[in-house]
């Protein structure tokens with residue numbers, strides 16, 4: 075993604091049909107070309123009249139929401155978060171079932187959750203039980219430990235000084251065309267297409 079205003083629509087690293095059958099071409103077309111584009115345009119609109127923020131990265135802006143003028147803070151939270159979260163989500167997806175977890179991340183997951191399976195089980199539970207629209211995250215806390223958290227709507231863990239490593243979108247638009255109300259099946263299939271190299275590099 076370009077580093078500051080005006081933000082451009084971040085292209086996907088894969089073809090629309092490449093994540094099938096886990097995520098369909100149709101879902102990706104809507105999710106990327108309509109939803110992410112909308113957030114990107116609305117973020118730029120909100121930043122139009124805030125020249126003091128235009129040179130800053132999205133990561134900086136979302137980590138420093140208190141410095142954002144009050145009249146555009148909600149728009150930045152919703153649309154800046156919408157851009158950040160979706161780019162972060164799409165970036166760590168890859169062709170179905172191709173990736174293994176790099177050793178350093180595997181050890182870190184084992185150290186914090188007991189085992190990779192235990193981590194996946196807790197991650198799934200958080201994603202499944204988050205009420206309404208939002209995101210489940212694997213984050214690195216300030217004490218260097220890994221945690222699983224969820225955020226509502228388009229909020230990000232950045233405002234709580236947490237370093238995001240992995241996220242799953244649990245808004246219905248992320249899975250409804252493919253799974254209808256079966257969020258659990260979507261999560262199980264999402265886990266199969268995580269690009270663990272990308273996640274490990276975020277550590």
Ligand code: MN3
Nearest residue numbers: 109243245248
């Ligand atoms: Mn979404």
